[in-house]
Amino acid sequence: MATYTYSTNNRIANLEPLSKALEQHLNRPIKVESYPDVPSFIQGIKSNQVDIGFINTLGYLLLSLDNENMEPIATLEVKENAKDNYKTVLLGNSKKVGNVDSLKSDSEKVAIEFVAPGSTSGNLIPRLFLSSIGIQFPEQQFEKVSYAGNHKAAIERLIQGKTDICAVGSNEYHRQLQIDSSLSQSTSILWMSEEIPLGPVLLNKRITDSEKKSLIGFLSTLHKTNPEALKAVKDGWSEAKQAEKFLPISDHYYDNFRKVNGNSSNLPEILNFFLDNLFR
Known part of the structure; x- marks a missing residue:
């Protein structure tokens, strides 16, 4: 299980309660790691070093330009009456x-x-x-x-x-x-x-279908079975403060977001600019 550092928070402590609960659920050891930033996290994913990843929306869009290893399975869902949660x-x-x-x-x-x-x-x-x-x-x-x-x-x-x-x-x-x-x-x-959709939980495609189904079910009910672990995750991302639970998703969840202010044609160009100029 891995994520990336924001400012001075590597977010390991935020994911540890979740990882311990997941260890018991899957009956297998889980190690939590944090990459220094989004680019190095993406590189780790592409190098097949990550089984479960917590990434931001930009990171996922960058990854989706050339993604072979991971698929989005869930995201944190913000309550319906939330205002100005993540803009x-x-x-x-x-x-x-x-x-x-x-x-x-x-x-x-x-x-x-x-x-x-x-x-x-x-x-x-x-x-x-x-x-x-x-x-x-x-x-x-x-x-x-x-x-x-x-x-x-x-x-x-x-x-x-x-x-x-x-x-x-x-x-x-x-x-x-x-x-x-x-x-x-x-x-x-x-x-x-x-409102900006929150980033996804990614799952390595080498994980078996039965484990994938089990993991999605685990995350979907976490707000009921282990609210403390959910709170710890939310505390690691300021944009998740008003989230209530994990929502199962696929890549199509981000289709509407790929269009901003009536403009969608330049998203690939902007993402490639990031890769070529900002993330080297």
């Missing part, structure tokens, strides 16, 4: 970039801060939106493109005037807004995405 917020400095029109017309004078190359809400989704409004090559069309390392740092850099706009997850934006309500005056929401 991208594109924030602008109110004095310099107040709306999308000014962003489009003056992009060459604008500095943008993404979160990290492997971030779904802080890199992939905003790039899909920018592509849909004509900014298909941020590195060429913006004055400066940089990465803050995490969502909180991206917002801080915007407040400090070190960047003109930033793209972050909505949960961190709302968290910072609760801490400092003046954030709504000093920044402008240029765009907010629809």
Whole structure:
């Protein structure tokens, strides 16, 4: 069982209660590992080093470009009445970039801060939106493109005037807004995405059909049989805070998501750009 590190959390402790319960369920030992980042995790998957993987949405889309080893079997399902659970917020400095029109017309004078190359809400989704409004090559069309390392740092850099706009997850934006309500005056929401589907649980195709069926059943009832293990998993991913349970899925679960703001044609190009330029 494996995942990837975000910021300073390798998430091993978040998966250990689940792995111990799964050991008893499958009657076989399970080792939990964490890769330094999404690219190295994908490489580990392609090298057939992972049997069960917990990956983010961007990581899965990258993997699906050339995926032979794994299949998605489940994801965390967010409760129906959840609001602003996992979205991208594109924030602008109110004095310099107040709306999308000014962003489009003056992009060459604008500095943008993404979160990290492997971030779904802080890199992939905003790039899909920018592509849909004509900014298909941020590195060429913006004055400066940089990465803050995490969502909180991206917002801080915007407040400090070190960047003109930033793209972050909505949960961190709302968290910072609760801490400092003046954030709504000093920044402008240029765009907010629809809810982003959470990343999948991946299963190696070498796992037998009977074990696959057993594992899906185990995850589907975890909220009833072992809510503590489910909570530990949720605590490892901020976007999973409002999730209620695991939902069985296939690759088709992400079909609607592959289209952002009426634009789908540039997703493969953006993903390949990531592979060629950001993940080397």
